[in-house]
Amino acid sequence: MATEAQSQTASSAAISAPSIVLVFLLLAAASYGALIWAPTENTMGLVQRIFYFHVSSAWSGFVSFILVFIGSVAYLRTRALKWDWLSVASAEVGVAFFTIVLVTGPIWAKPVWGIWWTWDARLTSSFLLWVLFVSYLVLRTLVEEPERRALVSAVFGIFATLDIPLVYFSIWWFRTQHPQPVIGDGGKLDSRMGWVLLLCWAATLGVMTVLIRLRYRLEALRAELDSYRMEASRDA
């Protein structure tokens, strides 16, 4: 019974070919927009174009972390393991997106600010956020039993997401009290730049959805495999 229900969730989480094609089209359009269609920024030049994927990755990363929160709360309420699968899938994808943010940031910063890294408010808080969810993933590797792992990581997931606004406010106040030498942006966006940014966000959201579903499906299959193993060892 349980295995049937689980294999159903696993197959329902499979991704249809059209949705993958759609995400690829979106990515292609976003790349065209970011690399060619959008005007070159006056002071920063070509390297500024990394901004579209940098910012949209951060936004999609945030969405993933909100999904961790939703999955964690829903798991505690329902005790259905599928919510835990959603949490782990979203956390991994969110960490991947924030890794992109932390890698593209310095690539952008070096030519523009002359340094790879500065302890500016946004950089510091993104870094801390990344560390926060890396510890979430580490915690998951250290608990064996699935129900127990789901429970403790749901508790930590809730605490970590509640911490996000506090991290942002504290670092923002902290850094704005201290003088900062370099702040990159400001000024108005060309309307084309705004559209490209939105398009990039749509594309990264698409990638996020596909990756989370794939990862969710993997987790569902793992659970199914475990239940078969248990059955086999019972029969033997």
Next chain:
Amino acid sequence: MTLVRATGVILSKELRTEFRSRELLVTTAVFVLIVVVLFSFTFNPTSSESRRFGPGLLWLAFLFAGSLMLQSSFLREQTNDTLAALRLAPIDPFSILAGKMAANFLFLLLVEVILLPVFAVLYNVAILPVLTPLLLVLTLGTIGLAATGTVFSAVAAQARLRELLLPLLLLPVLAPVLIASTEATIGILRDPPELSLVWLTFLACFDVVFLTAAWMVGEYLLEE
């Protein structure tokens, strides 16, 4: 039994256990002392510099101490599986967590209050005129530390490598407390002292958010 009374019973049990041996308090106090001494090698601890760096290192030492001290909160119960016995008691499960939180808060605050004069002497900071606001910051910061730390101690107790895991979970979540308490303490030690209401309010918000979160998840966390 009401929540408050049950919490009181658990708290008195925790205090009794600790004050019979005092091992946790002594070990933690010595640990903070070592950290404070070792920090003095990383910069020149003259008075003007220590005003700027002192509060930060003091709070960092408290955070490290908390992340080590709070381990035992739930590990102590595992030796004889006494947590199962506590769970059998006809009380709100949150009161177990709340009692431990209150006990951890008192232990940490005690260590901090013992070490504050030592720190003041070693780093040549005058704390007596500003004792009241300093205690206020200590209290607010320590509530946040104890609230999150006790919950994570219950989380880490169920995992492998728990001694290493608790600091890993606790320290990034406590970054806002470190910033807020350090900034508030720097303001208080400034000449003339100023009490930063922004940071005090922020600390109070942190405490409220995580005490509420602990209250919401507490009963799930303690179930078998």
